[in-house]
Amino acid sequence: MATKKLARRIHFQQPPDVGFVLMWEGQRYELVAHEPHIRRDGLPTTLLVWRSHCCDCGEAFEVVTGLVANGYFNRRCPDHHRPGRAVTMAGQKRRERFLKRNPTRRKSRV
Secondary structure, eight states, X not given: OOOOOEESSOBOSSOOOTTOEEEETTEEEEXXXXXXXXXXXXXXXXXXXXXXXXXXXXXXXXXXXOSBOOSOOOOSOTTTXXXXXXXXXXXXXXXXXXXHHOGGGOOOOO
């Protein structure tokens, strides 16, 4: 059995093989498919479909990214999706420190 390759960020020149594993802040994502895509400017590209498990309920879900992803992507299933909510305690503490230094960045909650 061949070993699966591992990466810690999404920055590829060419699509990796299906089965490729990405570790993102302790959460495991496995590449399950490539999807051809035409960008707005008409150039062809490839979208990557990743499968992981929700950090809240453990349910499997899929995330679609490009070959390069500079931002964040889902770490929870659609039922538990909470943008801006940190998954780890370290992330929650980092957010608290940031808001303490930058109080005007706090979102108003209605």
